[in-house]
Amino acid sequence: MDKNKIAVIYGQDMGNMVQKLMEHANIAGELRDGMTIGIKPNLVVAKKPDSGATTHTELICGVIEYLQSHGKFDITIMEGSWVGDSTKRAFSVCGYHDIAAKYGVKLLDLKGDSFKSYGGINVCDAPMNVDYLINMPVLKGHCQTTMTCALKNMKGCIPDREKRRFHTQGLHQPIAKLGTILKPNLTIVDGICGDLDFEEGGNPIPMNRVLLGYDSVLIDTCVCAMMGIDLDEVPYIEMAARMGAGSMDFTDDTLEELNDASGAGRMPVLSRRAKALGRHVEEKDACSACYGSLIHALYRLDEMGRLGWLDDKVCIGQGFRGMENCGNLGVGNCTKGCKYSLGGCPPRADQIMEFLQDHMG
Ligand code: SF4
Known part of the structure; x- marks a missing residue:
């Protein structure tokens, strides 16, 4: 699959859907045995995925099963919940300890990770140092930035003190800059039932779709179109594009649909x-x-x-x-x-x- 494309699949059988996407994109062709792989979900708060706030565990399991059926990797699920909530509690509430035990993967709370400064932005070492980073955001609204998806999900990879500083800087500029520093190798978007308004969930809207792409800027541009959001409402996307984090060149040809939307099932x-x-x-x-x-x-x-x-x-x-x-x-x-x-x-x-x-x- 071209790196300037985004694949989408509709349905509710999440494990199968995500594996089909990864097969379609031939992700195994990008990997080699022994690689360290980081999976960065959205566990902004300790709430279950059906709240519209967090990444569905079925998708995480599907990704791990795909990876483990194509080689031997050192896999770590890594996240730092927002300031005020505990990542460990989120791991617990969302069932990540069961996933870790079942598949023999590690869990890492990035709140306790070491970090380094990159052009004035402190970023955790673990996501910067893995061989292959898979970003797994939730497609949802955000009360301050209108939407949150690929670019903003990386904010979980900075220390809490840096998260607070981002807010004092108006969020958009530092999120865009972070997009130039920490570029995931792959992004898989959980568009199953994200919340329209708040990143902490509570108002889930069923959309029953999963997206796969490489360019965080392009994915966020695409998601804005899917949510009916004008790009002017989310300044960090254009800022990130201008800084070289990716492309906003989303057209009707960008999307590769793997199945019919009727596969999404009834509401x-x-x-x-x-x-x-x-x-x-x-x-x-x-x-x-x-x-x-x-x-x-x-x-x-x-x-x-x-x-x-x-x-x-x-x-x-x-x-x-x-x-x-x-x-x-x-x-x-x-x-x-x-x-x-x-x-x-x-x-x-x-x-x-x-x-x-x-x-x-
Ligand atoms: S089959 Fe009809 S209802 Fe279902 S997605 Fe297509 S146009 Fe919409």
């Missing part, structure tokens, strides 16, 4: 916030991937104060397939029978936003 139970936005939706058997994109778009329109302009409910879901005159506005290939329908399977949130704004009262 699971939604959070309160998502349910509230659901009053604008006419849903019949929608795939989670599709519905998640629509909810992200509605959320952004609500933030912009534009949701009140939406006169009609938006049709979505496989239940509209083959129907004629089924509504005014429809999202996804299944709603071709609506008067105005946006194609895509699933369409991205940014495409849905543009479509809805074009058809608002």
Whole structure:
């Protein structure tokens, strides 16, 4: 797989999905026996992954199983939770001790790791020194930086004192600079059910997708499109690109979809916030991937104060397939029978936003 591509797979069978992605990208071809490999999940707080805050353990297990079936490696799962929470507690709550015992891998709390300064930014030694670093962020919103994914997940690799200093510097500039210092070899994004608003979870939105890519800047650019976030709202992405951390050249050709989005399955139970936005939706058997994109778009329109302009409910879901005159506005290939329908399977949130704004009262 080209390094300037991003692969995506839809579904709920996380272990299988992540292994298929790694096979597709032939990750084994980049490895050799004896390598030290670091896996950096998002364990910002000690909350289970279904809260929308932390990386699903099924994905971590899938990555380890793929690695161990292709060679002998010295694998360490490494993380430093945010200031105010304990990484050890997060390891415990999220079941990482069981993973360590089952696969014979190590756990490292980066809060206790040694560190060095790189151009004025202190970075922990362990992630800098492994032969191969796998970043495994959660696709989610953030109350200060609007979104958090590949670039910002690296903030778990700096000491707590440095995390505090990042906040005094407005976050964006130091996150961008960190992106030039600590570049993971591979990024696997947990887009199963990230929270829209807060990195600490509580409002999970099912999207049932996992992404794999190499360039953190490109991945964050792609994720903004998926969440309907304007890049201007996340200045660290462009800053990182300008500093040479990666490319923002995301086009429709960047994504390699490994399966049909209907593999994402039916929508699971939604959070309160998502349910509230659901009053604008006419849903019949929608795939989670599709519905998640629509909810992200509605959320952004609500933030912009534009949701009140939406006169009609938006049709979505496989239940509209083959129907004629089924509504005014429809999202996804299944709603071709609506008067105005946006194609895509699933369409991205940014495409849905543009479509809805074009058809608002
Ligand atoms: S367009 Fe239809 S099949 Fe495709 S993701 Fe949406 S609901 Fe599922």
